[in-house]
Amino acid sequence: MYYVNREQIERRLDVIPELLQVFTLANTNPGEHLLARYAEERALHLAIEIVTDVGSYLIDGFIMRDASSYEDIVDIMVDEQVVDKELGNLLTQLVRLRRPLVQEYFDWDRSGGHELVQQLDEGLTSFANKVRSYIDKEVIPS
Numbered sequence: 001m002y003y004v005n006r007e008q009i010e011r012r013l014d015v016i017p018e019l020l021q022v023f024t025l026a027n028t029n030p031g032e033h034l035l036a037r038y039a040e041e042r043a044l045h046l047a048i049e050i051v052t053d054v055g056s057y058l059i060d061g062f063i064m065r066d067a068s069s070y071e072d073i074v075d076i077m078v079d080e081q082v083v084d085k086e087l088g089n090l091l092t093q094l095v096r097l098r099r100p101l102v103q104e105y106f107d108w109d110r111s112g113g114h115e116l117v118q119q120l121d122e123g124l125t126s127f128a129n130k131v132r133s134y135i136d137k138e139v140i141p142s
Contacts, residue, residue, distance in 0.1 A: 012049075016128050019046055019124065020120070020124065020125070023043055026117070027113045041105075041108060044117070045098070052073050055076065058131070058135075062080070070095040073095070074095055082134045083126075083127060
């Protein structure tokens with residue numbers, strides 16, 4: 001029997017609608033407001049953390065193979081059919097932004113919105129739905 005910490009997964013997935021609001025707000029006037037650019041950066045960072053945290057909870061809860069990197073967390077979710085390859089590709093692009101956002105922030109281009117943001121509205125919503133469906137399918141109710 002699996003122990004999946006659904007409460008912690010849901011707490012993270014529940015943040016996604018707020019992130020999508022930030023992306024929309026930040027891209028209303030791209031490049032004009034520094035505060036909007038920083039808000040977008042933080043929302044991207046949180047989106048990465050949500051994807052990797054949720055992936056880690058799934059990996060631990062369903063006793064999947066250990067992940068060696070953030071990208072590997074996404075690869076495992078694709079291999080285990082939590083998400084499809086297309087969504088997996090988007091999530092991989094997202095998690096690859098972690099290093100530039102967290103470690104190389106001084107080089108981040110704040111002149112306009114990041115091109116990946118346009119795909120994240122649908123992508124993050126789909127991610128949340130697919131995770132919930134996967135858990136519902138895999139966990140036997142007690």
